[in-house]
Amino acid sequence: MKGTAPLRTIDLNGDLGESFGVYRIGQDEALLDQISSANIACGYHAGDPAVMRRTVKLCLEKGVAIGAHPGLPDLAGFGRRMMRITPEEAHDMVLYQIGALQAFVRAEGGRMQHVKPHGALYNMAATDRRLADAIAQAVSRFDPQLMLYGLSGSELIRAAEAAGLRAVAEAFADRTYRADGTLTPRDEPGAVLHDAGAAAEQVLRIIHEGKVATAAGADMALHADTFCVHGDGPEAAALVARLRAEMKREGIAVNAPSRM
Template identity: 60%
Template structure:
């Protein structure tokens, strides 16, 4: 049976401020990317989210970011490769403390926001992230955008990788994501997002913004956990994917 991973960015609350419905989403996804304190999350939130992921038997990943709490990690910064390497190691280690204490295993690493986009196109930064992941544990899987420099960097070091696509983002004809600042870049219609997800997962294709079909082979689909209708969309997507004959499972799962 063909399979696809459903991953979601979680643990993005901070202090008294709450974001997302993590418990409900963890019942629907197969991989969780947990914020490590740089763009969101704090020690108590990290510990709680790890416990929820363990209870739902969901693969746990470190969602590493630029140090930008105020901007939610979505603002690009001028950082060196050495800084990116160090901050990646720092965040993986922080989450691993809670994962190990819970008797679980860290499965993957996925950059967040601006760092994700920068590493998708900048091979030097991509290499820095991949080297940090490899230095921490060469069995950790590296998540990155389909066809990106980050996927190439992971493969070059022999890391297992997961090429990621998005159910609710519009694509351009070259297979890249349409910038968020452009109208229509985010698919707010659940039916359109579901149809796009099935096309990617089952057929390996996506319709670009100009209507042109684009080949897109993905191992994992990202669901954003911070939207107002995130849970209902996740539920609809999972039901539709399973009805289309796909098995929902984390990369590398038996």
């Protein structure tokens, strides 16, 4: 007897490979059993060559799609501090980091699926079209078959589409939103959802209703092709496990965009 077909298939992505030298950050192995796509740090905001290679190998062993996660050159601030950069600088630093990760992906016999900017670079590109265009051009020039992940409804999504890339609209399981569709800054109260139940409830509402409650309390329309779970939080593994269980209960399948 055939099983019931899923109501919908969605991508779950996680930020991985953020350890550096002797410093261990995140719960990569646990997340890789739950997510469908991985955003691997490329050495600017986190990660190093050994961590990049190890993370690529783990993704290939687990069957998780690989993406580059380029950030600002700010190890001390984990790439989450704003920097004043030109579009040319954004283009070059993104291209450089994609190339660095691709070396490991190619050496291990894999293929890269996507690029997703990290942290402050991601948030800057969400509202600054010139930076967004520069990032999209870097991705397109490297490989026009790569997908570009960006904040749903943002300038980065529009730039990806304008560059002829497949844009993947992203929402967040563990972050809250402002009324303008941007993420609540991390230095403000309530920016991060630490409760797995609350995160799962937010994800399911976005999937079923296309809405999310903003930090101000009002609802906002929101479409998502993929949901992000940050790997550096202590509750990351429990959160994504709860999320997968709730999605299964609701008949929602999980798979990478390149496999849909």
